[in-house]
Amino acid sequence: MLLSPFKVKGHSMEPKFKDGSFLIASSIPFMFAKPKPGDIILFDSEGKSILKKIVGIEDGKYHVSGENKLDDKKFSPIDRSEILGKVIIKM
């Protein structure tokens, strides 16, 4: 994913990313630097692109979470290979 527009579906990243808003994500930033806590990323889960924030790294696995803690689906830590890209533009 060099540069791709996405439409957000769901509320777990509010207020930063509202349901129905748009963003542009890219894999290019992670060619030059490793993903780090605070990065908003898209990762693959069962063929779907999931929008989350990296909140920690442990044993090479990335812990991800939503911004809206009251309305967030929990995911197990993910591998680097599952990360599709970083959100670079929020609209």
Add this chain to the structure above:
Amino acid sequence: MKLSSILNLLPVKTAYAHCDIPCGIYDPHPAQMAAHTVIRMTQLISEQNYEDNIESKRLFASQIARLTRVKEEHGHLVEDELGTLENDYFKDEHFQKFPNLKDLLAKGVKLSIATRQNIDMKSAEELLETTMQIAEIFFKTKGVTPLRVKSVYPTGGEIVTHK
């Protein structure tokens, strides 16, 4: 024109920001009930009349506004409920096993919009039928046998439950 307005017209991909804790409690019943409500509101809107005096016309306008609001809300509810099933419950294996599932979910959303845009009983009935077909698939994925029973609503028609 804003960039987001332009993007709305393009086939952009979806970034899922899942919105529930994984409670595992999913049910196609609310979508069917909301579809019945859309039918009922469409029926009631079509039955409204007014006489040639200002009071009657005011009452007519008020009733149409109230019925339309409820039709809008329940059309939205169908869309939301189908979205929850699509995004949070149905998995790739379900879409592979039931190849028409994706089309049914998309059709349900389109029909829910059509029923809001118009006073359209055909679309409302088709919306209910679509939610029932999705409910049948849902129950099959749960390993139970779906069953169409007569609804107890004033709309008549059926609703899908399971044995």
